[in-house]
Amino acid sequence: MYNFSFHSNANEAFYTFSISKNYDLVWFVMNYTGNLDQYFMVDGKISSVSHALCEPSASGITEMCFSSIPSHCGDGANFSRMNGLLPSTSNTTGSPNMVITDCETFCKANCSCTAFASMQNGQAGCQLYYGSKQVLLKLIQNGEGLIYIRGGAPRDAKQWKLWLAVAVPLASLLVLIPFSLSCYLRWRKGLKEEETQQGANINSDWVRLFPAPPSHCDEVKGVNNVELGIHKDQELLIFSFSTIETATNYFAECNKLGEGGYGPVYKGKLLVEGQEIAVKRLSKISKQGSLEFKNEVKVICKLQHRNLVRLLGCCIEAEESILIYEYMPNKSLDFFIFDSTKQVLLDWRRRINIIEGIAQGLLYLHKYSRLRIIHRDLKTSNILLDSDMNPKISDFGMARIFGDNDIRGKTNRVVGTFGYMSPEYGMYGLFSEKSDVYSFGVILLEIISGEKNIAFFETDHTLNLLSKAWNMWKEGSCMELMDSTLRASCSNSEVVRYIQMGLLCVQERAIDRPTMSDVVSLLSNQSFALPQPKEPAFFSHLSSIDADSSSSRQRHYSQNDMTISEVHGR
Template sequence: MRGFTLCLLCLSTSILFFSKPSISASDTLTTTQSLKTNETLLSPNGIFQLSFFSFNNFTWYLGIRYTIDHKKTVVWVANRNTPIQNFNAFLKLTDAGKLIIIDQSQKTIWASNQRTKNATFNNPILQLLDSGNLVVKESNENDPTKFIWQSFDYPTDTLLPGMKLGWNFDTNTETFINSWKVTDQDPSFGDISFKMDYHGLPEIFLLDKGRRIYRSGPWNGKRFSGVPEMQPVTDSIKFNFVENEHEVFYTFSIGNESLFSRLSVNSLGKLQRLTWIQSGQLWSTFWYAPKDQCDNYRECGPYGICDTNASPVCQCVKGFRPKNHQAWNLRDGSDGCVRNNELDCGSDRFLKLVNVKLPETSSVFVNRSMSVFECGEFCKRNCSCTGYANIEIVDGGSGCVMWLDELIDIRLYPSGGQDLFVRLSASDVEEDEARESSDHKTAKAIGIMVGGAAIIFLIIGICFLWRKKKLQCLFKMKSEKRAASLERSQDLLMTEGVFTSNREQSGENNLDDLELPFFDFNTITLATNNFSEENKLGQGGFGIVYKGRLIEGQEIAVKRLSKNSGQGVDEFKNEVKLIVKLQHRNLVRLLGCSIQIDEKMLVYEYLENRSLDAILFNKTKRALLDWQRRFKIICGIARGLLYLHQDSRFRIIHRDLKASNILLDKEMNPKISDFGMARIFGTDQTEANTVRVVGTYGYMSPEYAMDGIFSVKSDVFSFGVLVMEIISGKKNRGFYSANKELNLLGHGWNLWTEGKALELIDSSIDNSYSQSEVLRCIQVGLLCVQERAEDRPTMSSVVLMLSSETATITQPKNPGFCLGSNPIETDSSSSKQEESCTVNQVTVTMLDGR
């Protein structure tokens, strides 16, 4: 019968297609059955399903999907690079245990890889397990090591519990995960992959087109050295790493059957662990990388230590100095550090660094039987050894890893890192010890002086009490004067603005204490060709921005504050103070400043494509922004804003987020700029009130424009306006539709409620966009501009909704409409004018003056 069926398959695929029984509730497929495009295999407990799916009803894929969420998240795709072009296709299992997908023209679209060639089996079956593993096996075989084929050996973009990521040395095969070409749209091979390098001491790298952008660090017995937060939890996620002569791999398991977790890479360059939140019916980001500047591979170069709690983040190991001082001063530490003194093998010493991510271990010496003491002695005798450490940290530490080259990609953690011993010349260690001894003596002397001073003050106090009655009248008079002086000081603090009023709260030093290069005025004049008109990049409310080139060849952007601009010393100090502390790829980088008499200038990195508004609202240029670039810009702005609100050392409210304050580099990556109006919040502070409303009408939230109340939700509103503008290519201010009462937000809201939201998309964008992606962005944008601040999402939720196709997104409520009285965009932070602000038919008139 089996042979007859095969003949029928060869002669007429269509006969087989219509005659075989339907598989809709089973977990098993036999050689006499086929799985059609409208049929499903379901795992025994109904956790996973195997079925054909499509994003556009034109191209079809066979994949394994979760059934727990309504979007049926895809975790594995068979024919990811060879989509089916018609609906009439089916999956077949051959007698040789091979899976094939055949279309209606009898063409084989995809076939499974077989490690056993020309083999035949008694009764092979295809089964979908509750682990998400699709296996081909003999019908009575349950030993996983004897499976004929399994999907776990061929992951796509997702690592499920029980999957291995690594190498099998017996078969010389590698297992890794690779992103989709376009998240939520195209499952073919993308640019981002997560692969293990087994050379030296194995670790896993995140790669972008083969270029390393993040590494996990080596396994230390408990976790990866570069993931200190990777702590196993009872009945939750458990991590495992295996290395022997046959294989090396990483895997994880789930102790609680009701918990679902997966590790995936997306096309945006993110590695993320997602867990299913049953109560919220959504996938939540449990962990992700890279998450900050120090996660970037080789951020501080050889012998540099990256520390997110330092400013700048790159520091040299003691005994080393920056290799390129100029680049280092400009906060580019990629060239790393060099030794202060040459090594002398016989007398060298070792410096102990604690709580660090071990340097890259691809080419190191490894001995698992040595103790750390033996490792140190062995390293000391080997003049090529530059550092050493334990391999594992459990039970006091064991094993020896020894570096014979530069130490690259070291990172300092507050806790949870490892000990690393770095080779230094004896003179460097002696200088350090002498300095510590001197500091100890100084501290002791200061202690004696403080003690003596305390005695003196005690004597003075006694004398003061003795004469208290005699001087009471004079003391009362001085107290009154002091109170009046304090009141005047408080008034001054209130008028000085952000820089002064937040100094005590933020714990920051004076401007003079900031580690920021100061440029000579003549240097800036020369770089900008004496501020020539042809070097002018643009002009805002606070002055003109010029393009410049330093003598070394570096291009810069100079913000020259107008002498009569609204941004005085306070805003200038505020902008310097804020930006110098911020380190994120989606924030503009401040290189330095210049202060001379009445001239105040900020020197930024130069971004080739200037500001977003110059392209987005330009009829001839906006075609440069296809949908993928616009989506990338939206996500980049969101990540930058999330960093300001949550991930930076301070909670920062921008207060003037708009298209002209988004700069684009040569690859159209967005960077948030202009922090002159920003405010620092305390960690427990949620909102504040101001008597001076600053910002740009059209981007201001209703509660801020009307009542002066601002919070992170004010920035979220501005971000929502930006999203709607990026999608439509139209400004919120000055937008007029057939209904003259509506601005862009109102127009977008009407289209959404009428089910016509796609009509909002810019006509200059071709049809290559993903409709689901555009609709998701519009929905997120409308959520951000809701009238009530408490209804708006946080930026962490926004980033999750934008980056995950499986995140559940609530329906938006009506937006807050904020309109100026005329269609010409005016920056309220730099002008004096009368405006009307309308919020759902309630109108208030404000006179704003700087």
């Protein structure tokens, strides 16, 4: 009844159909049972016909639509190659802008993808097939092309029976030959002693003919577990450079979102899924970039939390090192809080949501993630905002992984951003979870005040945001620190409590600062009284206790230009 046509271009792939009979309107509806209902309207009257797309089970219920589609990639991630052309059916989609390697990447990432192939008739691009392998084998068309099928083409029942018919007699024959030989030798010798000796020889021959299976089950199992573990952790997609070029319109300047010490960041869009992405491209002149690139991939691909930016994949091709992230349409936090025209978009509730989201993300890194992570470069420009203004911590190039029993680390190459570095890290290279707590406290005070920590200068001495907040706290006038745009949307008691929490986090001695567990608990329980903060660090000095202990520890390290991270018990 229908003439179907398949259409594909750079932006979309779709089907159209025409019908030979005269109807006012024809449409299809897929219902929850897996049936395709076909509706016809003639002179205002509607009739329908139901088509069962799924094979009925023994009970007659058609609810097993996915029985023939790989479940959880049960057929594995390996593809077998065969000659032919993929058919243009409702189970086939295509993209003219994908190279075959990316086609394979997307098919591997989707367990429902059964096969993929290059476009027909010499066209660029690729096709993806979703559906039953048994059905696919019946539909494959002859032609000069290659089709890659997940797990290989299934054998039919006749081939299986034929194989059994050959294998079983052969196995029986191999068993009967030595057995018959044994009987013959025993009959010929006739003597009991010779029979015993011959039996020993035959047993020895038997062992040589049919060696026992290796007793390394645990060892083999261990290897398999390791291999499975590797495959399980390899959730990061590898993109080709040509795909990234297409997605970013060849790194067009209009798509550039910003640039840091690592390199430029571009906005892009994947043609196949239409997903917007952020592309972080390693600068060729960056000396530390390659190390930071490897570190970021190693750290962030194992992290999953709603307040951490998600790494979608990477590209390592020739001299290119690129990270692909989920796109954050509202850019970074500093884009809003330090701009007098955009500050009004962040009312008190939104700022509280951002502060609590950052705290939850840090708590996950420090305590609940698969790896204990110290970020070491937490700042407002590394807090990205999604479409709902939810915060996501990004940029793990400087991060360090801690063991369960590690408390503090030391480095001879201090990295980070002035104004957010804790005093023990900036002056002595000592870092711990409390270093991130300090950075969090600075960000909290910046969110409330709408001012940068290093933007305050007076004629007689440098006065940063922390010292200004501390002086106002001592004088009982800390409400003056608050961004003027917040006055209509907040309560004084809440503002004072959050300023007090910020001052607790930026105290000079690391041991005095709360952990992120304490911060989250105190922020979520308004009835708990906060302790009184001590003087914050102004980068002018360290307390004599910390300075002495740091100096004594410093003598145990070689002084050179190398980056060294080591662990010390407190």
